[in-house]
Amino acid sequence: MPYYITDPCIGTKDTACVDVCPVDCIHPRKDEDAFPAATILFIDPVECIDCGACVPACPVQAIYAEDDLPESQRVFVQINEVWYKGPAEAERLIGEYVTGAPDQMALDPKDRAAVHGK
Numbered sequence: 847m848p849y850y851i852t853d854p855c856i857g858t859k860d861t862a863c864v865d866v867c868p869v870d871c872i873h874p875r876k877d878e879d880a881f882p883a884a885t886i887l888f889i890d891p892v893e894c895i896d897c898g899a900c901v902p903a904c905p906v907q908a909i910y911a912e913d914d915l916p917e918s919q920r921v922f923v924q925i926n927e928v929w930y931k932g933p934a935e936a937e938r939l940i941g942e943y944v945t946g947a948p949d950q951m952a953l954d955p956k957d958r959a960a961v962h963g964k
């Protein structure tokens with residue numbers, strides 16, 4: 847049951863989760879070429895060992911275990927997975943999500959998780 851990064855990371859992307867991940871499965875890191883262009887960070891579901899350490903490290907509650915994902919954030923399963931095959935497609939899907947969720951995106955990132963389940 848991997849973990850996934852969701853919409854509060856948009857506009858935050860502070861990499862706090864990278865620092866606590868024991869298996870380095872959250873990318874792009876700040877020292878990777880892809881970092882500036884990435885809208886969010888992405889968890890590699892193949893490498894994730896499901897330890898949960900990243901969840902409390904995230905200041906905006908952007909990270910969920912797959913079973914806990916709110917319906918509104920389900921698309922981020924695909925977004926996280928796809929980035930590892932092709933960042934452009936992941937960014938296209940994020941763009942689609944942002945366009946389709948204007949009310950959510952108008953919120954401050956720290957306030958988004960509170961309305962994920964509503």
Ligand code: SF4
Pocket residue numbers: 849866867868869870871872889893894895896897898899900901
């Ligand atoms: S659950 Fe653990 S292994 Fe998976 S991304 Fe978070 S910190 Fe890394």
Ligand code: SF4
Pocket residue numbers: 851852854855858859860861862863864886887903904905906907908909
């Ligand atoms: S800690 Fe949260 S907001 Fe920061 S990069 Fe990780 S998922 Fe994004």
